Amino acid sequence: MRKHDIETDFPRIAELAFDTSRRAMTTLHTIGDEVVAFTKGAPEAVIPCCTKQLHSTGDEAIDQQEILQQAEEMATEGYRVLALAMRRFPHLPDCITQECIETELVLLGLVGLIDPPRTEVPAAISACKTAGIKPVMITGDHPATASAIARRLDIASDIEVMKGSDIAALSEEEFSDRVEEISVYARVSPEQKIAIVKALQKHGEFVAMTGDGVNDAPALKRATIGIGMGKKGTDVAREASDMVLLDDNFATIVHAVSEGRRIFDNIRKFIKYTMTSNAGEVWVLFLAPFIGLPLPLLPVQILRINLVTDGLPGLALSAEHREKGIMSRPPRRPEETIFSHGMWQHVVWVGLFIAALSLGAQAWAFHGGSDNWQTIVFTVLTFSQLMHVLAIRSEQESLFSIGLFSNPALIGAILLTVSLQMMIIYVPFFNEIFHTSPLSAHDLLLCMLLPLVVFVAVEMEKYAVRQGWIYN
Numbered sequence: 001m002r003k004h005d006i007e008t009d010f011p012r013i014a015e016l017a018f019d020t021s022r023r024a025m026t027t028l029h030t031i032g033d034e035v036v037a038f039t040k041g042a043p044e045a046v047i048p049c050c051t052k053q054l055h056s057t058g059d060e061a062i063d064q065q066e067i068l069q070q071a072e073e074m075a076t077e078g079y080r081v082l083a084l085a086m087r088r089f090p091h092l093p094d095c096i097t098q099e100c101i102e103t104e105l106v107l108l109g110l111v112g113l114i115d116p117p118r119t120e121v122p123a124a125i126s127a128c129k130t131a132g133i134k135p136v137m138i139t140g141d142h143p144a145t146a147s148a149i150a151r152r153l154d155i156a157s158d159i160e161v162m163k164g165s166d167i168a169a170l171s172e173e174e175f176s177d178r179v180e181e182i183s184v185y186a187r188v189s190p191e192q193k194i195a196i197v198k199a200l201q202k203h204g205e206f207v208a209m210t211g212d213g214v215n216d217a218p219a220l221k222r223a224t225i226g227i228g229m230g231k232k233g234t235d236v237a238r239e240a241s242d243m244v245l246l247d248d249n250f251a252t253i254v255h256a257v258s259e260g261r262r263i264f265d266n267i268r269k270f271i272k273y274t275m276t277s278n279a280g281e282v283w284v285l286f287l288a289p290f291i292g293l294p295l296p297l298l299p300v301q302i303l304r305i306n307l308v309t310d311g312l313p314g315l316a317l318s319a320e321h322r323e324k325g326i327m328s329r330p331p332r333r334p335e336e337t338i339f340s341h342g343m344w345q346h347v348v349w350v351g352l353f354i355a356a357l358s359l360g361a362q363a364w365a366f367h368g369g370s371d372n373w374q375t376i377v378f379t380v381l382t383f384s385q386l387m388h389v390l391a392i393r394s395e396q397e398s399l400f401s402i403g404l405f406s407n408p409a410l411i412g413a414i415l416l417t418v419s420l421q422m423m424i425i426y427v428p429f430f431n432e433i434f435h436t437s438p439l440s441a442h443d444l445l446l447c448m449l450l451p452l453v454v455f456v457a458v459e460m461e462k463y464a465v466r467q468g469w470i471y472n
Contacts, residue, residue, distance in 0.1 A: 010029040010030065010031050010036075011029060011030055012027050012028065012029055013028050013029065013030055013035070013092060014027075014028040014092065014096050015027045015028065016096065016097070016098060016101060016102070018041075020140070020189050020190065020215065021189070022041070022045055022098060022102075023041050023042040023044075023045040023140075023187075024039055024040065024041025024042065024045050024046055024102065025039070025040060025041060026038065026039040026101055026102055028089075028092065028096075028101070034088055034089060034090055034091075035088070035089040035090070035091060035092050035093075036086055036087070036088050036089070037086060037087045037088075037089065037101050037102075038084070038085075038086050039084070039085045039086070039087075039101075039102055039105055040082050040083070040084050040085075040111075041082065041083060042081075042082070042083070042142070042187075043067070043068060043071035043081055043082070043083040043110065043142070044068065044071075044142075045083075046083035046084075046085050046105070046107075047062075047064050047067050047068055047071075047083055047107065048064060049085065049102050049103055049104075049105045050062055050064070050085050050105045050106065050107040051104050051105070051106075052106045052107070053067070053106065053107040053108075054086075054106050054107065054108050054109075059106055062107055067083075067107065067110070070110060071083065071110055071142070072142075072144055074110065074112045075141075075142040075143075075144035075145040075148070076144040076145075076147075076148055077148060078114060078116075078145060078148035078149055078152065079112035079113060079114050079145060080112070080113045080114070080115070080141050080142070080145055081110055081111070081112055081113075081142060081145070082110070082111045082113070083107065083109075083110055083111075084107075084108040084109055084110070084111060085105035085106060085107050085108055086105065086106050086108055087101065087102075087103075087104060087105050087106065117149070117152065117153055118249060118250075118251070120249070120251040121153060121250050121251060122152075122153055122154060123251070124250055124251035124253075124254040125153050125154060125155060125250075126154065127254050127258075127327050128254055128257075130327055130328050131254075131257065131327045131328065131329070131330075131331070132329070132330035132331045133257065133331070134183070135153075135155050135183065136155075136182070136183050136184070136185070136196075136200075137149070137150055137153075137155055137183065137184045137185065138185045138188050138193055138196060139185065139186055139188065140186075140187060140188060141186055141187070142186060142187070143161040143163055143186040143187065145186070146161050146184050146185070146186035147159055147161050147184065147186075150183065150184045155183050155184060156183040156184070159183065159184055160181070160182060160183075160184070161184045161185070161186050162178075162182045162184070162185050162186075163185075163186050163187045163188075164185070164186070164187045164188045164189050164192050165187065167185075167188070167192045167195060167196075168192070172195075172199075175195065175199055176199045176202055176203070179196065179199035179200055179203070180200070180203055180205075190215040190216070190218060190219065191218075193209075193211075193215075193216065193218070193219035194218050194219050194222050196219075197209060197219050197222045197223050198222065201224065204334070206224045206225070206331075206334070207223045207224045207225070208223060208224065208225040208226075208227055208253070209222075209223030209225070209226055209227065210227045210228075210229070210245075210250070210253070211226075211227075211228065211229070211233075211237050211241075212228065212229035212232050212233035212234065212237050212248075213233075213234055213237060214234050214236045214237065216237050216240075217234075217236045217237050217239075217240040218240075220237060220240040220241050221240040225242050225243065226240055226241040226242045226243075227241055227242070227243055227244070227245060227253065228240070228241030228243070228244045228245070229244070229245055229248045230244045230245055230246040230247070230248060231246070231247070231248045232248055233248070254327075257327070258322065258326060258327055261322070261323075261326050261327070262320075262321070262322045262323070262326060265320075265322075265323055265326070265395065266317055266318050266320050267338070268338060268343065268395070269317045269320065269392055269393070269395070270314050270317050270318065271338065271343070272343055272346060272347065272392055273310075273313065273314050273317060273385075273388065273389050273392060274310055274314050275347045275351075276346065276347045276350045276351050276354070276385075276388060277305070277309070277310050277351075277354075277385045277388070278306075278310070278351075279347055279348070279350075279351025279352075279355075280350075280351045280352075280354035280355050280358070280381065280384070280385070281297070281302060281305065281306075281381065282351075283351055283352055283354075283355030284296050284297065284354075284355045284358050284359060284377070284381060285297065285302075287355060287359060288359060288362070291359065291363070293359065293362055293363060293366060294366070296358065296359070296362055296374065296377045296378075297374070297377065297378060297381070298374070298434075298435055300433065300434055300435070301374075301378050301434055301435070301436075304424070304434060305378075305381065305382060305385070308417055308420055309382050309385050309386065309417055310385070312413035312416060312417055313385075313386065313389040313410060313413045313414060313417065314389075315413070316407065316409040316410035316412070316413040317389070317393070317410065319407055319409040319410070320393055320407050320410070321402075321406060321407065323394055323395065323396070323397070324394075324397055324401075324402075341395070341471050342465070342470060342471030345471070346461070350388060350454070350457075350458065353454060353457060354381065354384045354385070354388065354454060357380060357384055357450055357451070357453060357454065358377050358380045358381045358384065359377070360450075361376050361377055361380040361446065361447070361450060362374075362376065362377040365377075365443070370443070371437065372437050372438075372439055372440075372443060374435070374436070375425060375436040375437050375439060376439065376443055376446070376447060378434075378436065379421060379425065379439070379444075379447040380446075380447050380450055380451060382417070382421050383418075383421075383447060383448060383450075383451040384450070384451040384454045386414050386417060386418070386451070387451040387452060387454045387455040388454050388455070388458060389410070389414070390404075390410075390414070390455060391454070391455045391458035391459055391462070392458065393407065393410065394462070395462070395465070396462055396465050396466050397462070397466075398459060398462065398463075399455075399459070424436055425437075425438060425439055425444075426438050
């Protein structure tokens with residue numbers, strides 16, 4: 001049978017559009033000399049309107065409870081069940097309403113539809129729960145269908161399905177008290193979707209809501225993050241959303257969360273590196289006069305450090321890979337600042353530590369009568385920052401566990417910075433610009449070995465973090 005041929009032979013002359021309150025729709029067609037109304041909808045909505053059922057011998061009496069039980073069994077197996085019914089009229093009724101059309105129907109049968117979840121969804125659901133994200137399923141399907149799908153996806157260990165009628169029977173306060181216990185909702189109206197979102201937000205939850213239909217738009221707008229479907233979603237749903245999935249895949253949301261956490265971690269690393277480096281420079285310039293030392297750095301040297309030593313490795317941190325266990329940690333608390341988990345403490349003590357090493361090298365060279373003391377403090381400060389950026393590539397894991405060369409962009413930035421520093425030290429043209437002088441092998445070795453202490457100190461800090469001794 002071809003849809004076009006049927007539409008031509010049996011033209012639609014009227015309809016009762018789908019309505020969420022009655023969960024059914026009806027179309028009326030001219031078939032021969034009579035008008036036939038065809039109704040489809042939820043079994044519990046259509047079957048009570050039927051007085052007979054169609055058999056090969058004609059219309060027979062219907063056992064509504066038996067049919068409803070069959071629909072229940074199909075729903076339990078994960079099928080979305082529709083009931084189909086019809087009614088004949090000698091001519092088009094004057095009254096096209098539910099009361100006139102959708103009564104005394106003849107049941108044609110039940111249709112079971114199955115839309116199996118994508119193979120990657122169960123793993124995505126598991127990743128959500130591990131990451132502290134609670135998946136909640138809201139559907140207009142039969143409760144048994146919702147329960148079967150929820151069990152297949154392992155949304156919750158003890159699945160209690162709350163129906164829309166149950167929500168309607170509760171006061172706003174009563175529902176708010178129970179909302180965090182429920183993971184599956186069935187036969188829910190658009191208004192009740194908004195009620196669920198509001199109740200969760202009332203408990204301080206950040207709610208990401210997905211949807212594709214016109215009826216989903218209000219809840220998408222109300223949610224903290226509305227996520228529309230790019231393929232099968234309606235224009236209204238997409239416009240109401242904060243973001244749109246181009247592939248309509250739930251697993252993509254989980255990948256986005258993982259990528260978002262990676263980006264946030266790398267932003268923290270960039271801020272930690274930049275602020276610590278600048279803090280070290282400030283402490284060097286500020287403390288030198290108090291310990292009887294001349295000005296450690298010239299303006300051109302400070303500009304070079306800020307432009308190259310701070311800039312290139314800092315930008316390369318954006319290419320850092322995901323931290324181990326990034327989806328095994330709970331979400332950040334809403335009131336948590338970006339400087340939490342020991343960042344400001346790290347900036348303070350590492351900045352002071354780098355300054356102490358730089359000033360110590362300056363004092364040793366200056367009081368030892370070396371004419372290269374300013375080049376020495378300049379080089380120690382530069383290499384200390386490079387050791388620091390290597391150590392903070394992970395907030396907890398050791399550099400040796402994540403791999404020295406796992407971020408080629410950072411290694412390239414460090415090698416480029418070291419090469420430029422060598423040119424500044426040993427090329428006469430740059431000596432004049434940056435007011436530096438060539439270092440002896442002994443002095444250069446000191447400038448390279450002393451910054452290693454920064455690396456060791458930060459690795460010890462991360463070990464203490466892994467053990468839970470600090471920054472809990």
